[in-house]
Amino acid sequence: MILSFVNVKGGVGKTTTAVNLAAVFGAARLKTLLVDLDPQASATYALGFPAESRGTKLKDVLLDDAPPTEAIVETNVKNVDLLRGDLGMAAADLSLARKKDPATRLAKVLEPLEETYHAILVDSPAGLSLLSLMSLNACSAFVVPTTPHHLALDALERFFDGLKALKADIQKTPRLLGVALTMVDRRTNLAEELIAELREEYGPQVFRTEIPVNVRLAEASGYGTTIFDYEPGSSGATAYRRLGAEVLRRLREKKLV
Numbered sequence: 001m002i003l004s005f006v007n008v009k010g011g012v013g014k015t016t017t018a019v020n021l022a023a024v025f026g027a028a029r030l031k032t033l034l035v036d037l038d039p040q041a042s043a044t045y046a047l048g049f050p051a052e053s054r055g056t057k058l059k060d061v062l063l064d065d066a067p068p069t070e071a072i073v074e075t076n077v078k079n080v081d082l083l084r085g086d087l088g089m090a091a092a093d094l095s096l097a098r099k100k101d102p103a104t105r106l107a108k109v110l111e112p113l114e115e116t117y118h119a120i121l122v123d124s125p126a127g128l129s130l131l132s133l134m135s136l137n138a139c140s141a142f143v144v145p146t147t148p149h150h151l152a153l154d155a156l157e158r159f160f161d162g163l164k165a166l167k168a169d170i171q172k173t174p175r176l177l178g179v180a181l182t183m184v185d186r187r188t189n190l191a192e193e194l195i196a197e198l199r200e201e202y203g204p205q206v207f208r209t210e211i212p213v214n215v216r217l218a219e220a221s222g223y224g225t226t227i228f229d230y231e232p233g234s235s236g237a238t239a240y241r242r243l244g245a246e247v248l249r250r251l252r253e254k255k256l257v
Helices: 014-027 042-046 058-064 087-097 102-115 130-138 150-165 189-205 215-222 235-253
Strands: 002-005 032-036 072-074 080-083 119-123 141-146 175-184 206-212
Touching: 002 014, 002 130, 014 032, 014 042, 014 080, 014 119, 014 141, 014 175, 014 215, 014 235, 032 042, 032 102, 042 215, 058 087, 058 102, 087 102, 087 130, 102 119, 102 130, 141 150, 150 189, 175 189, 175 235, 189 206, 206 235, 215 235
Parallel strands: 002 119, 002 141, 032 080, 032 119, 141 175, 175 206
Antiparallel strands: 072 080
16 A cells, blocks of 8 residues: 655645654554655655765666665664655756656556565655655655645645646556645644634545644654654644544555555
């Protein structure tokens, strides 16, 4: 099962969600691979690996046909491995576009790894670039993290409109697993209104669990670890445990894991 985290907007908690849900999957005894497709290599950094460190990275796999196993490292998170990202991915779009069938390149890389892992999670870059298209072509389902802000909700609408426009280019027809609300502050009237609007518009597609604003989540990433190792009793850890359980339940209902 390959699950991608996508949105046209950055700063909505994609990486934080991907990293911490990978930890939830691992705790559920699912051998999990986190793939860092984001040119900022945020997931790599969030799991304690300097993005500028030496060694084979995902860019080498996609551009130079390096074996993906050479770019995979074991993390300190139980049952979670990482296919390391690279800051060099920022300039990879043009080079990848010259490759044969670039939109399906990631899918071909990950296909043999599905025999090793119960779940593969892909942290995608913001936007609907070639890299995001590769992520959508590789996955069985996708999650769209968003925040209760006007710009984020506008971006969510643009994302779904963009998917319709790209329908002919997405060969695998992945399923929307759900929209995940992050950085929620229920103390403001605006947030209450926007969340109500979002739930009315997308109904059960929005996960019930909401991830609250929690400074510990940002601190955990800065220290290169998950929220469960950094502050397991925090509101952020509690919320991600609940979201992870909800995500796994939906995946099992769809018989994807």
